[in-house]
Each structure stands twice: as C-alpha cells, then as structure tokens.
Amino acid sequence: MLSKSQARAFFLGGTFLFSAAFLILTVDTLRQNPTRTKEQNMSAAARAGKLIWEKNNCMGCHTLLGEGAYYAPDLTKIVQQKGAEYLKVFLTDPQAMYPGQRRMVKYNFTDQEKEQVIAFLEWVGNIDTNNWPPKPNIEPPATGNTVALALPAEKPEKYTQLCMACHKLGGTGGVVGPALDGVGKKYDAEYLDRWLKDPPSVKAGTTMPKLPLTDNERQELVRFLASLK
Amino acid sequence: MRFKSQKIAFWFFAVCMLLLILQVTYGFIMGFARIGMDGLHDFIPFNAARATHTNLLVVWLLTGFMGAAYYIIPEEADRELHMPQLAWVQLISWVVVGVIAIVGFHFNWWEGRKFLEIPRPLDYLVVVNVLLFLYLIGMTIWNAKKHSTTQLVLFFGLFCAALLYLPGMIYFDNQTLDSYFRWWVVHLWVEGVWELIMGAILAFLLIKLTGVDREVVEKWLYVIVGLTFLSGILGTGHHYYWIGTPKYWLMVGGIFSALEPLAFLGMALWAINMYRKKGKDHPNKLALYWTLGCAIMSFVGAGFLGFAHTWPQVNKWTHGTLITAMHGHMAFWGAYGMLVFAVIAYALPQLTGRKLFNNLSGYLAFWSANIGMVGMTGALAVAGITQVYLERKLGLDFLAAQKETEVHFIGMMLAALLFTFGVILFIYDFIRHGKPNDEAIVAATSAE
Numbered sequence: 174m175l176s177k178s179q180a181r182a183f184f185l186g187g188t189f190l191f192s193a194a195f196l197i198l199t200v201d202t203l204r205q206n207p208t209r210t211k212e213q214n215m216s217a218a219a220r221a222g223k224l225i226w227e228k229n230n231c232m233g234c235h236t237l238l239g240e241g242a243y244y245a246p247d248l249t250k251i252v253q254q255k256g257a258e259y260l261k262v263f264l265t266d267p268q269a270m271y272p273g274q275r276r277m278v279k280y281n282f283t284d285q286e287k288e289q290v291i292a293f294l295e296w297v298g299n300i301d302t303n304n305w306p307p308k309p310n311i312e313p314p315a316t317g318n319t320v321a322l323a324l325p326a327e328k329p330e331k332y333t334q335l336c337m338a339c340h341k342l343g344g345t346g347g348v349v350g351p352a353l354d355g356v357g358k359k360y361d362a363e364y365l366d367r368w369l370k371d372p373p374s375v376k377a378g379t380t381m382p383k384l385p386l387t388d389n390e391r392q393e394l395v396r397f398l399a400s401l402k
Numbered sequence: 403m404r405f406k407s408q409k410i411a412f413w414f415f416a417v418c419m420l421l422l423i424l425q426v427t428y429g430f431i432m433g434f435a436r437i438g439m440d441g442l443h444d445f446i447p448f449n450a451a452r453a454t455h456t457n458l459l460v461v462w463l464l465t466g467f468m469g470a471a472y473y474i475i476p477e478e479a480d481r482e483l484h485m486p487q488l489a490w491v492q493l494i495s496w497v498v499v500g501v502i503a504i505v506g507f508h509f510n511w512w513e514g515r516k517f518l519e520i521p522r523p524l525d526y527l528v529v530v531n532v533l534l535f536l537y538l539i540g541m542t543i544w545n546a547k548k549h550s551t552t553q554l555v556l557f558f559g560l561f562c563a564a565l566l567y568l569p570g571m572i573y574f575d576n577q578t579l580d581s582y583f584r585w586w587v588v589h590l591w592v593e594g595v596w597e598l599i600m601g602a603i604l605a606f607l608l609i610k611l612t613g614v615d616r617e618v619v620e621k622w623l624y625v626i627v628g629l630t631f632l633s634g635i636l637g638t639g640h641h642y643y644w645i646g647t648p649k650y651w652l653m654v655g656g657i658f659s660a661l662e663p664l665a666f667l668g669m670a671l672w673a674i675n676m677y678r679k680k681g682k683d684h685p686n687k688l689a690l691y692w693t694l695g696c697a698i699m700s701f702v703g704a705g706f707l708g709f710a711h712t713w714p715q716v717n718k719w720t721h722g723t724l725i726t727a728m729h730g731h732m733a734f735w736g737a738y739g740m741l742v743f744a745v746i747a748y749a750l751p752q753l754t755g756r757k758l759f760n761n762l763s764g765y766l767a768f769w770s771a772n773i774g775m776v777g778m779t780g781a782l783a784v785a786g787i788t789q790v791y792l793e794r795k796l797g798l799d800f801l802a803a804q805k806e807t808e809v810h811f812i813g814m815m816l817a818a819l820l821f822t823f824g825v826i827l828f829i830y831d832f833i834r835h836g837k838p839n840d841e842a843i844v845a846a847t848s849a850e
C-alpha cells in the first residue's frame with residue numbers, strides 16, 4: 174500500500190514537474206505573442222483605447238475574446254463586422270441605436286476617445302484567435318426577403334457605413350433588422366423617406382433607430398432602396 | 403474550542419454571512435435587469451452590480467478561509483494564536499478595504515478586468531493585509547510543538563494564493579497578455595491552490611467528525627492535492643484556446659483540464675470513505691452534512707459541469723456564454739461556499755458552547771440552499787443552451803437570442819429565492835448561537 178511519504182513525494186514531485194512545464198510553455202507563449210497578436214499594429218490610439226475600456230469596465234457587460242460578462246454582445250470582431258463609422262454613431266448615443274432594448278451606459282466620449290476605443294477594438298479583432306468566434310453552422314429558418322435578386326452595383330456610402338451593420342443585402346450584412354432584398358417592391362419611395370426620417374413615427378415601438386442623416390444622404394438612400402426590386 | 407484566541411474566527415464568520423447576503427442582493431439586481439426590469443440602471447448599471455456580486459463572492463469566501471485558519475491553526479499547532487490582537491487589526495482593515503472597493507465600483511472606480519476589478523491602490527492594501535494574516539498564522543505554526551500535514555497544506559495553500567495575486571497586478575497593454583496573466587490569478591486560484599485550502603479544511607473536519615486515524619486522512623490528502631496540481635496547472639490551458647495564445651494550448655489545455663475532475667472525484671470518494679470508516683458518531687450531524695455535501699457538490703459543479711465544456715470542440719461554441727455562468731455558480735457554491743458553511747457549522751457550537759446542531763431549521767437550510775442552487779444551475783443551463791444554439795449556431799442577433807432566455811431567468815430567480823431562503827435560515831441559526839465565550843473552552847481530550 175501507498176505510504177504517507179510516497180504520497181508526499183507524489184505531491185511535491187508533481188507540483189515541481191508541472192510548474193516547470195507550465196513556465197516553459199509560458200516563455201514560448203511570450204515569444205510567439207508579438208506575431209500572433211500583430212503587436213506592431215498596436216497604435217498609440219489603441220493603447221489609449223484599452224485604458225478607456227478598462228476605466229469604464231466595459232467587460233462588466235460585454236465579453237472580449239469571449240471573456241467578461243454575458244449581458245451584452247461579444248465585441249471581438251465588432252469593428253470588422255460593423256465598421257468604424259457605424260460605431261462612432263452608436264457610441265454617441267447607444268440607447269438611440271437600440272430603442273427600447275437592453276440598455277448600455279451612455280458615455281459622453283469625445284470624438285478622439287471614440288476613435289481610441291474603436292482603434293483598440295480593431296486591433297483586438299485582428300488577433301489570431303484560432304478562428305474564434307466560429308461561423309454559425311446551421312442554416313436559419315427562411316424569413317421573407319431571402320430570394321437572391323440582382324444587386325445594383327453602386328451602394329451609397331452611408332448604406333455601407335450604417336445600414337449594413339444591421340441589414341443583410343445579397344447575403345452580406347448584419348442580422349439585427351430584416352434583409353432588404355426586394356424592399357423596393359414592398360414600399361414606395363415616399364414611405365421609405367418617411368421611414369428613414371423617423372421610424373417610430375411610422376411604426377410605434379419599432380426597434381429601427383432614427384439615424385443621423387442629412388437630407389441629401391437620405392434621398393440618395395431612398396433612391397437606392399426603391400431600386401431594390 | 404481549546405484556546406481563547408480561536409474566538410476571533412467567530413467574527414470573521416459573522417462578516418462572511420453579512421457579505422453573502424449583500425452578494426445575493428446584487429445577484430437579484432442582475433437577474434431582474436436580465437428580464438427587462440432594469441430600473442436601477444442609472445444608479446447601479448449591470449457592470450457595477452456584477453463587479454459587486456463577484457467581488458463580494460471572492461471576499462466572503464476569503465474571509466471564511468481566514469476565519470477557518472484562525473480556528474484550525476491554533477488547534478492543530480496546539481498553542482494560542484501569535485499576537486491575537488493583531489488579528490483584530492487584520493479583520494477591521496480587511497473590511498475597510500473591502501467596503502471602499504465596493505463603494506468605489508458604484509462611482510466608476512475600478513480596474514475593469516473581470517474578477518480583478520479592485521483598483522490598483524487598494525491592491526497594495528490587500529497585499530499588506532494578507533501579509534499580516536500570513537505572518538500571524540505563520541508564526542503560530544513556526545512556534546508550534548507539532549507540525550501536522552493538515553496545517554502545512556493549509557498554510558501552503560494560503561501562501562500560494564497570496565503569491566498568485568501578484569501576477570494580476572502587472573499592467574500589460576497587450577490584451578492577450580493581460581488575459582494570460584489574469585488567469586494565473588483566477589484559474590490557478592480556484593483550480594489550484596484553493597483546492598489545497600479546501601483539502602486541508604476537509605481533512606481537519608473529517609478527522610474531527612469521523613474520528614478516522616489522522617495518518618490515513620492525511621495520506622490521501624497528499625494524493626488529492628497531488629492530483630490537483632498534476633492536472634490543474636497545465637489545465638490553465640483551457641482558458642488559452644481563443645485569446646491569441648499559440649495553438650498547442652488547445653491540446654495541452656484540453657487533455658490536462660479533462661483530468662481536473664479526478665481531483666474533485668478523489669475529494670468526494672475520500673470524504674465518503676472516511677465517513678464509512680468512522681470510528682465514532684460525532685453529535686454534530688449538520689457539520690457532517692455540509693462536509694460530505696461540499697465534497698459531492700464540488701464534484702458535480704466543478705468536476706462534471708466543468709468537464710462538460712472544457713473540450714476545445716465544445717468550448718468553441720460555449721465560450722463566454724451563459725453556460726460559463728451556469729458552471730461558475732455551482733462550482734463556486736459546491737466547492738467553496740459549502741466548504742465555508744461546513745467550517746461554520748462545525749465551529750459555531752465549539753466557539754459558543756451552544757449545541758444547537760440537529761434542529762429542523764439546520765436541515766431545512768441545507769436542503770433548500772442546495773436544491774435552490776441545483777434549480778438555478780438548471781435554469782442557467784437551459785438559458786445557456788438556448789443562447790449557444792440561437793446566437794452561435796444559427797447566427798441570430800445577440801439581443802434577439804437574449805430575449806428567448808428571459809423566461810429561463812424567471813425560473814432562475816424562483817430557484818434563487820429557495821436558495822436565499824436556505825441561506826437566511828442558516829444565518830438565523832448562526833445568530834441563535836450567540837457570541838463566543840471562554841466557557842466554551844474545553845480540554846484537549848474532550849474537545850472533539
């Protein structure tokens with residue numbers, strides 16, 4: 174039978190051996206880190222952005238690299254998915270972007286601070302994470318506007334900057350709102366204009382936000398949407 | 403109780419109960435926010451509630467461990483505590499630092515790193531405080547007539563826990579490294595050195611409660627903590643799959659973390675076998691319930707539910723979802739929450755001389771807290787599976803998927819109510835014991 178001194182030797186020996194192995198792997202991880210995290214791309218703005226991220230404990234609601242809290246979406250790839258312009262608008266007034274939904278704190282960031290946070294998130298999005306997060310691998314149930322239609326070549330700049338973050342068109346874009354394929358068949362230009370001007374006045378309680386668009390930008394978008402037939 | 407200075411443990415336990423009640427309160431604030439009732443958002447946003455909830459958890463557990471050490475070490479060392487007045491200084495300064503930290507969270511004063519939110523200046527105070535604690539129990543052991551394995555393992559565990567707090571205090575501007583060393587604190591605590599503390603405290607309780615020969619109990623203690631380090635150190639790799647660290651961690655972390663449940667299985671089998679071999683019937687049945695319950699629930703919460711999502715192929719989908727929260731609740735409760743409850747259930751009658759064990763409220767507390775926790779875990783599991791399927795597998799928008807989890811959070815809070823009822827009953831019994839007193843001191847032979 175095992176004696177107490179043998180048991181102690183097992184404990185001490187194991188501890189020493191596995192601590193040593195762990196330290197060796199740590200050294201190698203540190204060695205590979207600059208390449209894997211593309212440290213050369215970490216700008217001064219990104220460094221400053223990390224401080225803003227920590228100072229406000231964004232991780233107390235969000236996850237980043239899958240670590241943090243589960244109250245708000247993971248932000249690892251957010252800049253790559255939704256784009257910097259959209260995020261600037263979002264960070265100006267988070268609650269306006271998701272009316273009536275779960276609330277984020279409204280921080281009064283300056284333009285420079287917004288750029289720094291976005292620079293930090295963009296840098297994080299380029300870390301080699303062994304392909305995490307994984308792509309969804311089950312087809313969602315079909316929902317209305319999914320028939321692939323011929324796409325007009327030219328998209329207005331604001332469309333790519335703002336609308337794509339939430340809407341799919343021709344299979345690319347976000348999943349917050351419905352896909353916009355064929356939306357020109359569904360609504361006429363006059364309706365679309367009223368809709369983009371102030372969604373809640375057209376449909377009370379809607380979750381489509383009122384976005385900051387100039388008259389010109391809005392008209393360009395309406396022409397574009399109306400052409401999606 | 404055999405020594406006057408052990409009485410300090412009582413006050414640590416009392417603080418512990420107070421913090422637990424606060425922690426649960428903040429849990430409910432978050433639970434309500436998750437079903438759309440976030441009326442407190444402007445004063446206590448979710449991140450403040452969460453930092454408070456998890457930090458209070460860690461602090462009440464550490465307070466419980468410290469109380470346990472102040473109770474156990476003099477008894478094992480067979481002498482009074484070294485400078486017992488300083489233990490009071492340590493308790494009071496510990497509470498002051500804790501209160502400042504918690505209040506600070508509500509004013510956006512924190513470090514913003516999960517579980518390590520306490521701001522840097524306060525970290526230094528924590529270090530000084532813990533050094534004082536280690537000095538007091540260290541000197542008690544140093545001057546002891548005998549050095550039992552139990553007290554050495556307990557001290558070694560506490561010492562390593564203090565040491566491992568330090569890597570969490572280094573600043574990295576690289577998010578990957580920040581995270582890498584954050585796990586040296588979080589993972590190496592709960593799946594490493596805290597298990598030493600757990601093993602030592604369980605060993606002490608098993609020796610007292612079952613009367614099995616110390617040599618046998620302590621031999622298996624070595625085997626269990628050996629298994630802990632064998633699997634747990636390299637098992638840290640299960641947090642290094644997706645944070646930008648090299649690919650070999652998928653294999654290293656996968657294999658070694660899959661072995662981690664062995665240590666918890668060992669803990670459960672050890673406790674049950676020592677109970678089977680018992681040489682006497684200790685009258686404090688409730689302490690035995692909590693002791694065996696801890697050994698078993700830790701295997702379920704940490705071992706089994708940890709194993710469920712530790713393989714890279716599974717973790718890829720569940721990483722950073724409510725599945726993690728499901729495991730976090732049951733693991734912390736089963737392993738460390740119940741451990742502290744076990745020590746308190748054993749020590750209170752000894753400290754106060756009032757033998758209130760074996761009354762109905764005690765058993766009711768045990769069963770409703772545990773059934774409540776199982777219910778909370780079940781509800782979180784269903785919410786987690788829903789989230790993984792809708793958001794990760796189907797690609798539904800985050801908020802849309804969260805909407806579908808709301809109903810499970812209603813269930814979770816109903817179960818949490820049962821849990822809280824159990825905790826309140828436990829505290830009711832705690833209060834009924836009254837204060838510790840010198841009349842409770844008994845000679846070595848009749849102490850056990």
Ligand code: HEM
Nearest residue numbers: 592640659662704708709711712721722726730733734737
């Ligand atoms: C008493 C022991 C344990 C406690 C208190 C505990 C607690 C926790 C907590 C709080 C987290 C979340 C950490 C964070 O995201 O910051 C976590 C994560 C995790 N735990 Fe444990 N755990 C324990 C044991 C185990 C064991 C034995 C295993 C494996 C067999 C395990 C597997 C995991 C995994 C894979 C994660 C990562 C989840 C993710 O990717 O989001 N845990 N644990």
Ligand code: HEM
Nearest residue numbers: 242243244426429430432433726727730731734735739818
């Ligand atoms: C009884 C009422 C309780 C409620 C309603 C509650 C609720 C919650 C909620 C909503 C979260 C946040 C999850 C998220 O990020 O969305 C959380 C986190 C957490 N709670 Fe509780 N909780 C309660 C009690 C407890 C107890 C008794 C423990 C430990 C023994 C505990 C340990 C934890 C841990 C470790 C986390 C962090 C989990 C992680 O990051 O993975 N909670 N709790």
Ligand SMILES: [Fe+2]
Nearest residue numbers: 589593638640
């Ligand atoms: Fe871990």
